[in-house]
Amino acid sequence: MVEGVSLSTLITCGKSMLSGPFASWRAGLKPYKKFQITSMYERHWAWNHSVKRLFSDPSTSRHSDFRVEAGWMFSGGEQDLGARVERSESANENILIFFFQLDLATRVQYALNIEQYDIAQELRNKLTEVEAEIVRQQDAKRGLSSKSEAQDAALRIISLQSDLQDAIKSEDYALAAELRDEISKLEAQSLEASAKALAYENVQYSFRLGQKVKHRVFGYRAVVCGMDPVCCESSSWMETAQVKKLSRGSTQPFYQVLVDVRADVRADPNILVAYVAEENLLAPDQPDKGSFDHPYISFLFYGMDTAGDFIPIKQLREKYNRPRHEVPLDDEDGNGV
Template identity: 65%
Template sequence: MQGISICGSVASPHGANCRRACVARNSLRLPYEINNAVTHGAYSCHWHMHKLHKNTNGRRMNATVRTNARWLFGGEGRSSDARLERSESANEDILIFYFQMDLQTRIQYALNIEQFDVAKQLREKLTEIETEIIRQREARRGSSKTEAQDKSLDLLRVRADLQKAIDSENYALAAGLRDEIAKLEAESLAVSAKALAYQNVKYAFRLGQKVRHKVHGYRGVICGMDPVCCESKSWMETANVEKLSKGPNQPFYQVLVDVYVDPELLVAYVAEENLSAAEESEKGRFDHPYIEFLFYGEDTAGDFIPIKQLREKYDQPRYEASGDENDNDGDTSS
C-alpha cells in the first residue's frame, strides 16, 4: 500500500522477547507502540503471530512468522509454475487487515486503562490507515459508477469537440478526435462491464472453504475474493491470466497455501476456474501462520469459520455447515 509503513511486534510463544516487525511502504510511518504498559506482557501477545512448532511425519518444523512482505516473497528457492500465482499485494492486504484489528484492540485497551490521549493518537493512526486502504481498494478495483459516468462525460466532451472541428473544417484535428473517441468508447465499455461484474458477482467458493488447485494440486483455504482480477498488469502477464478460458473477468480468490506443501508460496491469487472444492478426504490438517487470526476454528464439515471482521470486509454472510446450527463462532449476528 503506497505511503504507509505499519510497525508492530512479533512475540514468542511465551510473550517474551518481542521484536519490531514492519510492512514498509514508502515514506509515511505509522508506528503504534505506545508504552510499556500497553505493548508488553500478555496484551501485546494477544493479536500477534507466534512461532510455529509443528510435527509432520515425526519431523519437527520450526518456522518464525515475520510480517514482512520482502521476507515472505523475496527469498531464494526453487521456482515452480504454482509460484507464478503468489501475490505480494494479497499478502500485504492480509497483513494490513491484521494490523487494523491489532490497532482496534490497542485502542480498546488504552480506553480500559484510561489512557485517553493514547487512544486518541491510535484512533488517528487507524483513520489514516483505513482512509489509505479505501483509496487503494478503489484504485485496484475501480469500475465504480462514478468512473463509468466520468468516461461518459469525457465521450460527450470529445464528441462536441469533434463536431466543432468538422464545422470549422479542421479535418486533421477531427481525425485525431475520432481516434480519441474510439479509445474512450473501448475504455467505457470495459469499465461498464467491470462495474456490472461487481454488482452481479456470484462466488463459487466461500471464506474459510478448503479448496484444491485444479492445475497444481495443492490444498488451500479461501481468505479473500474479488469479482474480477484486481492484480497489476505485470502480475497478470507473469501468471498467464490471458490464457485462462475466462481471462481476468471472473472471480479471483486470495488462497492460503499449506506451509508443508510450499512454505514460500504462502498466499496465492487464483482464478475461480482453477479451483475446486476439497473432497472430505482432503480436509485434514492444514497449517498456515495466518489461520489463527483469520478464523475461529473449523466447522463440522472440516472448513474454517471466518471471523466476523473478515466476513464484513468482503460483505459475506455467515455460513452454517450441517450440524453447526447451534454452535457459537463468537458472533450472534448474521
C-alpha cells in the first residue's frame, strides 16, 4: 500500500496526452487531481471507480463484452467464506502502482517523441519519485532498512544498554526491566529483518511468473504474477487466511495470482487477485493451453507460449528479478512440462 506517494501525486502529471489503454485509466481518476487522497475510504472509492471505468472500456480488453465489478476488494467485516480469505487488497494496490509506473514511463517517452521536453522532465521527475517509493517499499518488504535507520537503531540499542546499566547501579529495577524489554524488542525486530533479507537472497521458488497453476484446496485456475519468499501480508490478513494452520506456515514462498474470472465456477467469481501459499498451489500435469480470462492479463503479459503459460513483460521480470523462461522444444508437441 502506497503511503509516501499519494494517488494524486501519481496521476497529476501535467498536460501531456497519451493514446492507449492508460488514457482511460487516468480519465477515471481526473476528479481526484486537485486534492490529496488520504483516507482509506477515499482510496478505496477512487480505486473501485477507476477500475470500473478502465475495464468497462472495450479498448482495454480483448473481450468487448467483458465486465469486472471491483467492489469486492474493499468490503470489510465479511465472514470467512472459502477462497475469499486469500484475496489481497495489498496485492491489487501493488499491481495498481506498477500500472502507474508503466504509464508514466510511456508518457515520458511520448513527450520526448513530440519534443515536449519541459513536460518530459516533469513526468520524469514524477516517475523518479514513484520509483523511489517503490524501492523503499520493496526494501521494507524484504526487511531492509535505510543505512540511516539501521544506524539509528544501533545507536538506540547502545543508549538503552547504557541506561540499563545505570538503572541497575541505582537499583531502579522497575526501570531496568522496562529498558531490558525495549532492548529485547529492538533486537528481535533487527533479527527478524535480517532473517527476511536472508530469505530473499536464498529463496527457491517452485513456480514462475506467468505459469498457470491450480489451487490445491479451492480448485480454481490462476496465473502467477508476483512472488515473495515469505508471507508479507498484515497480521490481520494472516489470521483471516489461517496461515498458522498451513504445514509450512508463513515462512514459505507466497504468490500473487490472477484468478480465471470467467471459467472457474468453484472459486468466488469476485476474486481478481489472491495471495496464496506455495503449498496450496499445483502445477498442471499436462500443459494447460485453455483460454484464461482476467482484466490484468494484457497489461502484465505478452501472450501465451507454446506450453500454454503466459510470457511476462520485461518490466515485470525486472520487478521480481526473474530470468526469462525458455520453453523446451518438445513443448510444441505437448510433451514437455
